[in-house]
Amino acid sequence: MPVPTDAAADWPGWRLMHAIAARFVGWAVETEGSSRSSALIRIGLAMLFWSRWSGELLLYMDQSPVGLFLAANFFVATTLLFVGYHSRVAAVWTGSVGLAMYYYFGFQLGREPWTHHHTYLLAVAALLVALTPCGRSYSLDRYLAVVRAERTGIAPPAERGNLWGLRLIVVQLSVLYFFAAFDKTSYAFLSGARIEAIFLWYYAGSDYPAGLAWPATIVSFGVVALEYSLAFGLPFRATRRYLLLPGLAFHAIIYLTLPVYTFSATMALLYLAYFDADEVDKVIARLQGIGFKEEIS
Amino acid sequence: MIATGVRRVADVVSIGSGAEPAGRVSAGRLRLFAFIAIAGFMIAGPVAEQVFGVQSAWLRSWTMFSAIGMGVIDASFEIRQPDGALVPLDRFEMLGAPRNGRLKWIQNREELASVTRRLCAAAGQGADIRVRARQATRSGWQIIHTDAENACAD
Numbered sequence A: 001m002p003v004p005t006d007a008a009a010d011w012p013g014w015r016l017m018h019a020i021a022a023r024f025v026g027w028a029v030e031t032e033g034s035s036r037s038s039a040l041i042r043i044g045l046a047m048l049f050w051s052r053w054s055g056e057l058l059l060y061m062d063q064s065p066v067g068l069f070l071a072a073n074f075f076v077a078t079t080l081l082f083v084g085y086h087s088r089v090a091a092v093w094t095g096s097v098g099l100a101m102y103y104y105f106g107f108q109l110g111r112e113p114w115t116h117h118h119t120y121l122l123a124v125a126a127l128l129v130a131l132t133p134c135g136r137s138y139s140l141d142r143y144l145a146v147v148r149a150e151r152t153g154i155a156p157p158a159e160r161g162n163l164w165g166l167r168l169i170v171v172q173l174s175v176l177y178f179f180a181a182f183d184k185t186s187y188a189f190l191s192g193a194r195i196e197a198i199f200l201w202y203y204a205g206s207d208y209p210a211g212l213a214w215p216a217t218i219v220s221f222g223v224v225a226l227e228y229s230l231a232f233g234l235p236f237r238a239t240r241r242y243l244l245l246p247g248l249a250f251h252a253i254i255y256l257t258l259p260v261y262t263f264s265a266t267m268a269l270l271y272l273a274y275f276d277a278d279e280v281d282k283v284i285a286r287l288q289g290i291g292f293k294e295e296i297s
Numbered sequence B: 001m002i003a004t005g006v007r008r009v010a011d012v013v014s015i016g017s018g019a020e021p022a023g024r025v026s027a028g029r030l031r032l033f034a035f036i037a038i039a040g041f042m043i044a045g046p047v048a049e050q051v052f053g054v055q056s057a058w059l060r061s062w063t064m065f066s067a068i069g070m071g072v073i074d075a076s077f078e079i080r081q082p083d084g085a086l087v088p089l090d091r092f093e094m095l096g097a098p099r100n101g102r103l104k105w106i107q108n109r110e111e112l113a114s115v116t117r118r119l120c121a122a123a124g125q126g127a128d129i130r131v132r133a134r135q136a137t138r139s140g141w142q143i144i145h146t147d148a149e150n151a152c153a154d
Helices: A004-010 A012-029 A036-053 A065-083 A087-108 A117-129 A140-152 A164-184 A193-204 A213-233 A237-257 A263-274 A277-287 A290-296 B002-013 B027-051 B091-095 B109-123
Strands: A032-034 A160-162 B073-080 B086-088 B129-137 B140-145
Touching: A004 A012, A012 A164, A012 B027, A032 A277, A036 A065, A036 A087, A036 A117, A036 A164, A036 A263, A036 A277, A065 A087, A087 A117, A117 A164, A117 A263, A164 A213, A164 A263, A164 B027, A193 A213, A193 B129, A193 B140, A213 A237, A237 A263, B073 B109, B073 B140, B091 B109, B109 B129, B109 B140
Parallel strands: none
Antiparallel strands: A032 A160, B073 B086, B073 B129, B129 B140
16 A cells, blocks of 8 residues: 555646646746847836936936936936846846836825836836846847957857746736736626726717717727736747737737827837747847858858 | 855846756755745735735736726716707807817816806706716716706706
8 A cells, every 4th residue: 555645646636736836847947048038128128218217307307316316326227227237237226216216206205107007017027137137148248248258268158048037027917917807807897888988088078979888898808808818828839829919919009099108018028028038039040140041051 | 144145145036057056956946936926926916906905005906097087977968949859969069169178078076067057058048958977987887967857957
């Protein structure tokens, strides 16, 4: 008769769970791959930070000591993030500036719309990209590493690293999509009422347009279904191929119709985290003609 | 001891590739704990607010645009003709206001009452104007005025 622990180990369900857990751990924290997609996200985030706040943080806008301190930190941190000098430190610095804007300037000092979700998402994305090898490609860090390697006669460091930061971005996006859908899973939204109210607020005023009810209801069901699908489907390759374009189109429509600031662009940029980093590397190589040359030579 | 702690943190945030040196095999496990902790924080925010109703600036929920449009009023007006028929009343035309001006949005009940009073005044004494209005709330549309009675008689 087997001892109880052996019996448990032989139970097919336990073995299946163990295999799933091992696969999840491998995916989450043990995957290594190309650093190029992380680097692209790093550069894109710096540009989104500038796009959103550069105008508001120009030195003449708030000449108080705290305002100038914020502006100085913002521009130095984001510039370092963009050029990739001490990239991961710059990412932490930029993310911290973003969180200071969100929590202190937004919630404590009441500066709006710095408390909005697009601010938080940008700040968190910067912090998460600090956990990726974002400085090993397309950066001043990379250039200096190559120069050092040439000077010492050794091979330049590989453009690779552990990708657990990208996995955390995937988790963040799925949590975001799931709870956005969860918030809308109510009669008020699915009846179309909330979409109608938003439409009146931004477009129609207090005159309800004829024929709005059915489209509003259909769009409401579509949005909720899509957000649940994006939450659970985008992390998996098999379903991602069908959801990628609807997801991007969804964000593009929101960007064009509602004042979401950088939210849509941030989401589109962070979609890079869903893709296999080495596959992204191959696409970049093809775009640069590297793969093509190798194939025909 | 501090040096060991710093090294552990460095292990967790490391994105280095290749095999771990002997004696530092737990770096992957520490990274897993950090992953679970960060993912847990990501989930805790929306769960706290959206499931348990705990409001805190420190926890981020994902309820985008849930407050936008709340309070907006959908209003329509009708006026009784001399032959007794009720016909739609164009408030912009009646009040000589631009269609894209302030009158486009009726923001609250007080403003609805004000617009109604102005329409009654413009229509003249004895006018019969019916107002149908509803207001957007978190739970959907809420009827705030029916056309059962003459609004100018209020």
